[in-house]
Amino acid sequence: MRVVKFDLGKHYLTLSSALYPEGISYVNNIVLILVSKDYCNKNPWSDIERYKERGSLVFMTAAKNFIFETYDNIKLFISAGIGESGEDAGCTINIGVFVDYPLNLNGLIDLVRTLTEAKCGALRDLNLPFTGTVSDAIAVGSIIGENYFAGPGTEMGKKIAKIVREKIKKLLS
Incomplete structure (x- = not known):
């Protein structure tokens, strides 16, 4: 296993489907655990326990392609790899x-x-016949506020959607 950490620079109120932490929390860094393609632990939380720390958001993947980039007021993390069917849990698309x-x-x-x-x-642009893999995870975070919308109809949402779409295509090419 290889572990890579990314500092977010501040605490964000976060909603996540990643393995750790569950649901809603505050995070200030991302921990990426890179495992081998043949990784087969029925209890991945035992491995996550070794690397998690307070304020960490933990993603795990066998995908070797990943990025962590900053755009104005946006921090973006993506790890991406896929198999032929999208059912291979060792290949994952994680987005933060x-x-x-x-x-x-x-x-x-x-x-x-x-x-x-x-x-x-x-994935559609790449002519792939699926919308994700069985082990994909997403995490979103913001400073606390009262704004309801961050969809593709908003300036911020449109910008994020465009960047994410292009970066996923690049990481999977």
Whole structure:
């Protein structure tokens, strides 16, 4: 196993489907655990326990392609790899987007929708017959606020969707 950490620079209210932490939390860094293609632990939480720390968001993947980039008020993490069918859990598309924009919980959910649509669009652009893999995870975070919308109809959502779609296509090419 190889572990890579990314500092988000501040705490973000986060909604996540990653292995750790579950659901809603505050995070200030991302931990990426890179495993081999033949990784087969029926209890991946035992491996995550070794690397998690307070404020960490933990993604695990056998995909070797990943990025962590910053755009104005957006921090973007993506790891991406796929098999022929999308059913291979060792190949995963993980996405994390953290914005310095005041969203409430509805806004975070809207951002999840934006990322999911962007991922599906990228896979469609690549002529792949699926919308994701069995082990994909998404995390979104923001500073706390009252804004309800972060969908592709908003300036921020449109920008994020475009970046995510292009980066996924690049990572999978």
